[in-house]
Amino acid sequence: MGVGDELRSRRVQRQMAHAARRRRSSLPGLLVVALVCAVALVAVAHARGLDLRRPGDLAALFRPQVVVQVDGKAYAVPRPAPAHGRLLPAVPVTTTGSYAFLHTVDAGPVGYDPCRPVRYVVRPQGAPPGGEELVTRAVAEISAATGLEFVDAGTTDEAPTVDRPLLQSRYGQDWAPVLIAWSTPRELPQLAGDVAGIGGSAAVPGADGRGTWLAAGRLALDAGDLGRMIHAGRADAAEAVVLHELSHVVGLDHVDDPDELMYPTTSRRVDLGPGDRAGLALVGQVACQP
Known part of the structure; x- marks a missing residue:
């Protein structure tokens, strides 16, 4: 391997190390976001009378509620x-x-x-x-x-x-x-x-x-x-x-x-x-x- 090849290899290794550190540092934030989303889904399901253990109710959670006119x-x-x-x-x-x-x-x-x-x-x-x-x-x-x-x-x-x-x-x-x-x-x-x-x-x-x-x-x-x-x-x-x-x-x-x-x-x-x-x-x- 020549000197130029060795320098390029070291740059690639450093870039990979930086990317790995960024992924590790963002993981706790992603977990917090996922937890907040899960809590919000459970709260919405409870308010709409759904049981997320049932596949049908889980699917219903993502269906928009129907808006209708009653007496105007x-x-x-x-x-x-x-x-x-x-x-x-x-x-x-x-x-x-x-x-x-x-x-x-x-x-x-x-x-x-x-x-x-x-x-x-x-x-x-x-x-x-x-x-x-x-x-x-x-x-x-x-x-x-x-x-x-x-x-x-x-x-x-x-x-x-x-x-x-x-x-x-x-x-x-x-x-x-x-x-x-x-x-x-x-x-x-x-x-x-x-x-x-x-x-x-x-x-x-x-x-x-x-x-x-x-x-x-x-x-x-x-x-x-x-x-x-x-x-x-x-x-x-x-x-x-x-x-x-x-x-x-x-x-x-x-x-x-x-x-x-x-x-x-x-x-x-x-x-x-x-x-x-x-x-x-x-x-x-x-x-x-x-």
Whole structure:
């Protein structure tokens, strides 16, 4: 090897040594960046209800959330928590009568996802004596009639509004739970006159933009009207009001039949009629969201 060849060889060796040192010095920084990215991915997965141990959920993490218009407002549709089939058995339709649905698609009525719990919160302020027990009984009866599992998610100070926000930071990343609130005509003018309660839910798309389910329901009860019923020994009539409005929340509409509880004005019924039960069973049989 000549002198020139030896000098070139030494330069190459020095360059290789410098490159190796640069690689070694950048390794800790790369590890820190990788750790931060991993923590961020886990946090995003948790917020979207994903389990990164499942390949399907891991792939879903990198799919953008669907942004849709609901009642003229844009929403990034929350991904539902993983589910593994219905939570409660489907209720068979064993009665006949009049029923109607507030929202329908080609496949039938729109309802709450029967594979995931229907979470609800209660604003107890202003409730009349016996009001809490009345709501508890009505929720249990609607659950039994629909085959939907209702879960008490506690109390709230959220005020009832007709145009209720569907996503609220106080409730986390999912659609807002059903709100059951005691109120007055002063707070909610829609309760004025003979109106003892109002209820309903929003029809929203699935996480992939396909399908339609109910979410973010709200039920406002006139504390004065129902309190007077209870005080007069008509707790059954007061509970009928809650049953009627909860039936709206899960998807039933009014019918022109006084033999059903979903008749729009006060009728002789204080319990669910045969058509009410048939309709509630059907809204509880909608397909689960993937």
